[in-house]
Amino acid sequence: MRSVRRVTATMVRTPTGALALAGVALLVGLAIFAPLLWGDQADRLDVTAAGQGPSAEHWLGTDELGRDILLRTLVATRLALLLDLAAVGSAAVIGIALGVAIGFGARWLRSAATTAIDTCLSFGDVLLAIVVLAVVGVGTRGTVIAVALSFVATFARMAMTMTRGVLVQEYVAAARVVGVPRRRLATRYLLPNVAEGLTVFLCTSLGSGLLAISALSFLGLGVQPPQYDWGQMLTEGTRQFYTNPAAALAPAAMIGFAGLTLSLLGDALARAANPLVWTASRSARRGRRARRAHALETAA
Numbered sequence: 235m236r237s238v239r240r241v242t243a244t245m246v247r248t249p250t251g252a253l254a255l256a257g258v259a260l261l262v263g264l265a266i267f268a269p270l271l272w273g274d275q276a277d278r279l280d281v282t283a284a285g286q287g288p289s290a291e292h293w294l295g296t297d298e299l300g301r302d303i304l305l306r307t308l309v310a311t312r313l314a315l316l317l318d319l320a321a322v323g324s325a326a327v328i329g330i331a332l333g334v335a336i337g338f339g340a341r342w343l344r345s346a347a348t349t350a351i352d353t354c355l356s357f358g359d360v361l362l363a364i365v366v367l368a369v370v371g372v373g374t375r376g377t378v379i380a381v382a383l384s385f386v387a388t389f390a391r392m393a394m395t396m397t398r399g400v401l402v403q404e405y406v407a408a409a410r411v412v413g414v415p416r417r418r419l420a421t422r423y424l425l426p427n428v429a430e431g432l433t434v435f436l437c438t439s440l441g442s443g444l445l446a447i448s449a450l451s452f453l454g455l456g457v458q459p460p461q462y463d464w465g466q467m468l469t470e471g472t473r474q475f476y477t478n479p480a481a482a483l484a485p486a487a488m489i490g491f492a493g494l495t496l497s498l499l500g501d502a503l504a505r506a507a508n509p510l511v512w513t514a515s516r517s518a519r520r521g522r523r524a525r526r527a528h529a530l531e532t533a534a
Contacts, residue, residue, distance in 0.1 A: 244506035251502035257495030264311040276305040277460075287478045294480040297470055306467060307484045313374075314444065314463045314492070321378045322443040325385035326436050332386070333393025334424065337401065338416055347394070354387035359446045367455050377456040381446050385439060392435050396428040438500030441493040448489050464489045 245251030280300030287295045294304040336347040354362060359381070366380035400406060406423050414422075450456035451465025459466075464485040471482030 245502045248502060248505060250498055251506060254495060254498040254502045257491070258499055261311060261315060261492055261495060264308055265315045266312075268305075268308040269312050272305040273309055276302060276309040278302075285474055285477060288480055294484050295478040297481060298474065303467075303471075303478075303481050303484055306462065307464070307488055310463050310467060310485070311488070311492075313457065313461060314447065314488075317374065317378055317381075317447050317457075317463065318440055318444045321381035321447065322385060322436065322439050324378070324382040325443075326389050326432070326439070328382070329386040329389025330393040330432060333390040333395075334397050334420065336390065337394045337397025338420075344394070344398075347390075351387045351391050351394075354384075355391070357384075359384045359388075359442065360449050363446055363450060364453075364455065367450065372455045373458050374456075374461060377447055377450055380450070381443055384446065385443060388439065389432075389435070393428070393432065396431055397424060400424050400427045434500050434504045436500075437503055438497055441496035441500070444496065445489065445493050464492075 245255060278301065280296070282300065283292070283296050284298055284300040285296065286292060286300075289295070292302050292304070294302075294307070297303055297306070332347075336344055339347075357365070362384040363377075363380035366383050367376050370376045370379050400423060401419075406419065409419060409423065447456060448463065448465035448468070451463050452469050454469065457463045457466050467485040468482055468489070471478075471480075471485060475482050
């Protein structure tokens with residue numbers, strides 16, 4: 235608990251961390267309260283107002299069925315974040331378990347697993363997810379499964395690399411020599427040393443996962459009506475882009491904002507978890523500024 239408070243306090247003191255925490259708070263607030271406040275209004279059909287531009291009644295206009303675009307964009311936050319958390323969280327659990335098991339395995343197992351992981355990573359997240367969707371079927375459930383499986387290799391590679399980095403340490407080698415069982419090695423030596431790094435990587439991957447889910451919905455392979463997320467709204471908005479650009483720009487802006495916020499959160503966590511690196515880089519910047527100031531004074 236003390237470590238969590240320390241990391242949070244460190245994040246708040248940095249501009250990146252403060253922006254990331256504010257953005258996450260805004261996204262979580264929208265996910266909780268937007269469907270409760272505006273869910274019914276966002277689904278209300280009004281064919282007499284279909285395809286209208288921004289107005290006092292509808293700030294970003296309406297879609298092809300007369301539904302308010304701004305309210306639907308805000309309400310879609312909940313489904314987008316839930317799908318992202320479910321997909322990336324599942325990938326993290328499976329990938330980390332596989333990576334740790336491979337890291338403890340024999341050399342031939344690590345070699346074969348590395349080849350398989352590199353093959354999966356060569357396809358790319360979205361392309362591999364499309365292949366999985368062709369098997370499991372489109373829709374919300376298929377999207378979660380597809381994105382989760384496409385991210386498993388990334389987490390497995392990270393967990394395997396970090397596991398091997400810990401196992402080659404002298405104190406771990408000594409523990410193995412005296413007969414400490416693998417389960418004890420994993421819980422006593424491995425997890426405390428890799429938890430921070432994997433947490434940072436998880437937060438960074440949430441941004442990539444959100445982009446992958448939105449891309450699948452944009453292609454018509456993800457969320458299906460009557461459900462909607464930002465990717466599906468972006469597809470619908472492109473059909474009326476020349477009459478009402480806000481129909482496409484609003485969900486696109488939310489995708490960019492959420493993805494950037496989650497990526498900043500991972501970056502801020504990395505800096506907070508490694509204060510020595512952040513302090514060293516900050517000291518280096520101060521040194522460069524001092525040298526430039528001295529050079530200007532000398533020239534003057």
